[in-house]
Amino acid sequence: MSQDVVELEGLEPDAVEDEALAQIVDQMWESYFAASEPFLPSFEPLEVTGDVLCASVGITGARPGLVTVTVPRAAGRSLAAVLLSEDGDLDDEDVYDALGEVANIIGGNVKALVPDAGALGLPAIAAAPPLPRTGSRCAARLDAVWQGHPVSFVVWLAGSAATAPATEV
């Protein structure tokens, strides 16, 4: 073994916060989407409305969680085209697969920051973000614009955390 876990400098375990999420997304973007248009983080929350696709993965364990990636369907198709390096028409299955893998990559790296985390679920795709568990809080959020489309990454975690709940349901 020469390389251990993804290094997120300055972050302690249980450091699931906006900055950690931004670092994970940045790494993923550099690895797989660098050839595409820049990914422009937004300082304001962006609403993803209309014909929407949401990929989500669940995290089990002491603090169950949910990671969601929400994009307009058109942006989902573009993301899949870049990831698959294909310009032609993509099947819906290809789009769902690619978007699911994006959620999976973020979910796995988020899980590494959650103490006593259990398993990472398989990605699910829906036309809207799933409801997080009761008592969950929005632990981290990253909104951005890519190819003129809003893209939203959200991490929900149950239970207590080092920081005060930002949004609780």
Added chain:
Amino acid sequence: MKALVVDDSRAMRKIIAGALRKLGYETVEAADGAEALAVLQAGPLPDLATVDWNMPVMDGLTFVTQVRANREYRALTIMMVTTEAEHGQIVRALAAGAHEYLIKPFTVDALEEKLGLLGLLPEGAGA
């Protein structure tokens, strides 16, 4: 050299297989551990298997365990390529018989570096 790419995501299989082919590998793909075992049973044995962890039907850790239980496959080098980034998961995979561990997201350079450490870079790769 021949590699078996095991991942339930077609997009990820394409990324990994594409990177390996650029390095000179022939590749074959499987969408889960059970499919991958069938590929091994059909033969010939590849030099390398890249294995995702979380997959339906049969996960990567179960696949690694089953491969290591079969002496016919002892020459197969296994690299986990997964989003499972905790130290404990890495230890589990290595203890089960994986030789290397690459965390997603990864760059092609990182994949090449791992293959170099394993002595599995085809001649002329990266030139």
